[in-house]
Amino acid sequence: MRVQSMVGRLNRILAGVLSFAVSGYGAYSCTWADFHQDAVWTALLCILPLLSFPVFLVSFKWPRWALALHWLLATSYLAVYSMLDWRTCAELGYCRSVPFTVFETLRALPVEAYFVVAIFNLGARLLHGMRVPARGNVRAM
16 A cells, blocks of 8 residues: 555545534534524534535545535635624624634634644545556656
């Protein structure tokens, strides 16, 4: 087994485990979410992490689509989480700026985990796409 193949499989396994953890966090966050204020954004904050593991499962059949979906979901989760963070800090009066709030939200563990899943999926996809020619097939130039 080649090192490239082993690293690609390790990326895939780590992406699956983290994806499952992100989906578990989404299920957990739905239990304590307050849907009375900003119900749509709060529902998205619960639903977007829940989709992480199903998208990982889709990657076995359609890896390109799953990769694009993971990045779309990760950036959407960052946007929704940032909007809710902005609402909270604006109500309490300690907001600095929108970019600062987004960067602070990017440091939140669930958001970081979602982006790490996307990065591991990207690594697995890139390593899967590389083809090293066999020794017998190399032509002299």
